[in-house]
Amino acid sequence: MGVSRACPDRRLTVAMAILAVTIAGMFAGGHSYSRPKARRNIFVRHIKANSEDNSPEQVHISLLGKESMKVSWITESEAPATVEYGTSAGVYNRSSTGTTSSYRYMIYRSGQIHEAVMGPLEANTNYHYRLSSDPSRDFTFKTPPAEFPIKFAVVGDFGQTEWTKSTLEHVSRSKYDVLLLPGDLSYANYIQPRWDTFGRLVEPLASQRPWMVTQGNHEVEAIPVLHSERFTAYNARWRMPFEESGSDSNLYYSFDVAGVHVIMLGSYTDFDPGYMEPKKAISIFREASFGHGQLEVPNATHARWLWHRNDNDEAVVADSVWLTSLSSNPRCKN
């Protein structure tokens, strides 16, 4: 857990991964719930205008410090790692060029993975952008507010099934500022093209609001002898701002947004020699439902957690709880 000191500083510290799973079901006891059956996988294709089309795909953005946004996208073949952006549609009067990489995983070879940084940006502002000088696709995003209140959407164990699609629709309607995904993104499970289909599935949301993610066991994807490196696809495709928080690994980091300090700890971090096992003992109640969480932080001392269960495509608030910061506890004042 991120809250380790008895009396932390004034910022509200949010310990993501474990908190999310734990609080979700804490007060939902008293009735039994059976999770509905799994739904089929979906495979989102890249729609090309013609065979020459090298247009950007799998676009997602993430926060980089307080005033910048990093954009990541993929093209099939070589293209400039350039983002052009501005505050009015069609007027991209600022630009920057970043870096391009790719990776191999046995016989699979990824597309060209580009990253570029936009900033400094105004808070709470809509921006338009286009990528690799491609005029066929215009993207938009909104920056988070500079101060409270702020609203996070929280999803985990995501995958790419009909359930994922339905949950994405609920998340999209929730008017969130930043999405937190504490592990198990694509469920590619070694099949690398499934990372591409996942990138396309989440693009409509992930290109519009910052998505801050960390990893779980499904991101490891190491195979003895054949591919010994761990987290290859995750690290190449979902590079988070870990250096900015003093972390030396993309597997764990922290960031500040609108007065909230968020600690992202994946459950398969490599800072122990070995894995950090999730502490099962702290779960008072568990409900294996599909759905998404919302974490609303109105001010420095209060936060509200809501669990929206996905009940046959309806988002139903199954649980909610107020959290108060330890720093607002009178015993911490001296």
Ligand SMILES: *[C@@H]1O[C@H](CO)[C@@H](O)[C@H](O)[C@H]1NC(C)=O
């Ligand atoms: C870009 O255009 C906007 C108006 O759309 C203007 O306010 C801004 O100053 C321009 N920025 C630059 C760098 O020219």
Ligand SMILES: *[C@@H]1O[C@H](CO)[C@@H](O)[C@H](O)[C@H]1NC(C)=O
């Ligand atoms: C913070 O928000 C909570 C919940 O809305 C409210 O009860 C509390 O008075 C607020 N605190 C301050 C200092 O505004």
